Amino acid sequence: xxxxxxxxxxxxxxxxxxxxxxxxxxxxxxxxxxxxxxxxxxxxxxxxxxxxxxxxxxxxxxxxxxxxxxxxxxxxxxxxxxxxxxxxxxxxxxxxxxxxxxxxxxxxxxxxxxxxxxxxxxxxxxxxxxxxxxxxxxxxxxxxxxxxxxxxxxxxxxxxxxxxxxxxxxxxxxxxxxxxxxxxxxxxxxxxxxxx
Amino acid sequence: xxxxxxxxxxxxxxxxxxxxxxxxxxxxxxxxxxxxxxxxxxxxxxxxxxxxxxxxxxxxxxxxxxxxxxxxxxxxxxxxxxxxxxxxxxxxxxxxxxxxxxxxxxxxxxxxxxxxxxxxxxxxxxxxxxxxxxxxxxxxxxxxxxxxxxxxxxxxxxxxxxxxxxxxxxxxxxxxxxxxxxxxxxxxxxxxxxxxxxxxxxxxxxxxxxxxxxxxxxxxxxxxxxxxxxxxxxxxxxxxxxxxxxxxxxxxxxxxxxxxxxxxxxxxxxxxxxxx
Numbered sequence: 186x187x188x189x190x191x192x193x194x195x196x197x198x199x200x201x202x203x204x205x206x207x208x209x210x211x212x213x214x215x216x217x218x219x220x221x222x223x224x225x226x227x228x229x230x231x232x233x234x235x236x237x238x239x240x241x242x243x244x245x246x247x248x249x250x251x252x253x254x255x256x257x258x259x260x261x262x263x264x265x266x267x268x269x270x271x272x273x274x275x276x277x278x279x280x281x282x283x284x285x286x287x288x289x290x291x292x293x294x295x296x297x298x299x300x301x302x303x304x305x306x307x308x309x310x311x312x313x314x315x316x317x318x319x320x321x322x323x324x325x326x327x328x329x330x331x332x333x334x335x336x337x338x339x340x341x342x343x344x345x346x347x348x349x350x351x352x353x354x355x356x357x358x359x360x361x362x363x364x365x366x367x368x369x370x371x372x373x374x375x376x377x378x379x380x381x
Numbered sequence: 382x383x384x385x386x387x388x389x390x391x392x393x394x395x396x397x398x399x400x401x402x403x404x405x406x407x408x409x410x411x412x413x414x415x416x417x418x419x420x421x422x423x424x425x426x427x428x429x430x431x432x433x434x435x436x437x438x439x440x441x442x443x444x445x446x447x448x449x450x451x452x453x454x455x456x457x458x459x460x461x462x463x464x465x466x467x468x469x470x471x472x473x474x475x476x477x478x479x480x481x482x483x484x485x486x487x488x489x490x491x492x493x494x495x496x497x498x499x500x501x502x503x504x505x506x507x508x509x510x511x512x513x514x515x516x517x518x519x520x521x522x523x524x525x526x527x528x529x530x531x532x533x534x535x536x537x538x539x540x541x542x543x544x545x546x547x548x549x550x551x552x553x554x555x556x557x558x559x560x561x562x563x564x565x566x567x568x569x570x571x572x573x574x575x576x577x578x579x580x581x582x583x584x585x586x587x588x589x590x591x592x593x594x595x596x597x598x599x600x601x602x603x604x605x606x607x608x609x610x611x612x613x614x615x616x617x618x619x620x621x622x623x624x625x626x627x628x629x630x631x632x633x634x635x636x637x638x639x640x641x642x643x644x645x646x647x648x649x650x651x652x653x654x655x656x657x
Binding site: 288289291303 | 415601
């Protein structure tokens with residue numbers, strides 16, 4: 186089934202793609218990164234729950250499979266189009282009004298640092314309706330409140346279908362508070378992201 | 382009142398910054414806005430204050446201000462945060478530092494003292510503690526009291542133990558503490574060469590000359606111009622070839638200061654002052 190025109194238009198018009206995931210989201214994120222075209226013309230910000238202290242291979246694996254340059258976020262770097270940014274472990278990632286990242290080491294949220302909520306809420310304040318945000322599989326409630334803020338600000342919000350997710354808690358939490366414009370299966374998410 | 386959904390306007394934030402500056406002499410105007418806003422919203426939620434209540438207590442309640450300062454500034458820290466940094470310090474800075482007659486260290490923005498005691502343990506293990514002195518400074522008097530006590534919850538110390546292990550130090554972190562129920566107190570001999578005092582990086586100046594300055598995860602809360610102002614303070618406070626340690630995501634980006642510091646370890650952001 187082709188994605189409906191409304192969602193495709195909103196995706197195409199957005200400037201920022203926000204991706205939030207936890208347990209069970211790695212494969213999907215990997216697939217999404219492979220799909221994103223070189224001329225995406227959007228900035229991509231990925232918040233994935235990760236363990237501190239262990240230099241993970243995530244950046245390397247993602248970068249090898251991406252057509253777009255990919256970086257781990259450093260303090261006060263500018264957010265550019267056609268670039269993928271990954272939130273570092275043991276920091277929260279905030280977005281300044283002038284389009285720069287700002288990091289923060291305050292308390293974890295939902296036992297998570299980075300917290301998806303923190304970045305999504307910050308994006309809602311900075312970019313209001315200019316984002317597409319996708320919340321994927323995960324085993325806690327992080328991201329739901331942030332997604333709701335993005336939805337209320339007019340951004341396009343998508344949640345992975347809990348029946349399709351390895352860990353349904355995170356998508357469920359978002360759906361329960363009505364934070365999703367659309368509930369899509371992984372394949373439908375890929376299809377949408379291809380259409381740009 | 383639910384401040385979280387209403388959100389503070391830029392004008393309201395500016396108003397609070399002006400008020401705090403005029404009444405209390407603390408200047409948050411070059412603070413990272415996104416973080417300041419988040420912390421402010423959080424204070425208002427915790428204390429159940431509306432914007433007008435907040436202005437009222439900031440004006441009229443002196444005790445509240447210390448509390449406010451504690452909530453606005455982020456005081457989350459760990460012992461041996463980023464083990465890879467401490468490993469780099471051991472292999473790349475300690476051999477150099479050991480050649481000095483006295484090693485003076487400044488931990489700027491030390492919060493409740495975890496970094497200061499991590500450094501003391503490190504120096505002690507390297508046999509350098511007796512010729513070292515560590516100054517811990519923060520703008521917040523409440524956290525400094527905790528730092529001086531050196532008492533941490535045993536639960537926290539256990540979570541720092543993993544960091545300690547990853548640093549490759551011998552024994553266990555708990556070897557350096559006396560534990561009674563949930564209170565873990567750092568051994569007294571590790572406290573002797575430390576001093577904690579108030580220092581405001583934004584408004585205070587040089588107070589000593591150091592062989593090493595550590596200021597990790599403080600710059601993330603400052604805008605770029607303010608970072609440079611403080612880099613200047615650090616540059617002037619370091620002895621020739623003294624070390625500057627920033628947080629793992631904080632890099633010297635200004636061309637001016639790139640010429641004044643050599644990156645000893647690019648990944649861990651350990652720098653060394655160039656020239657006199």
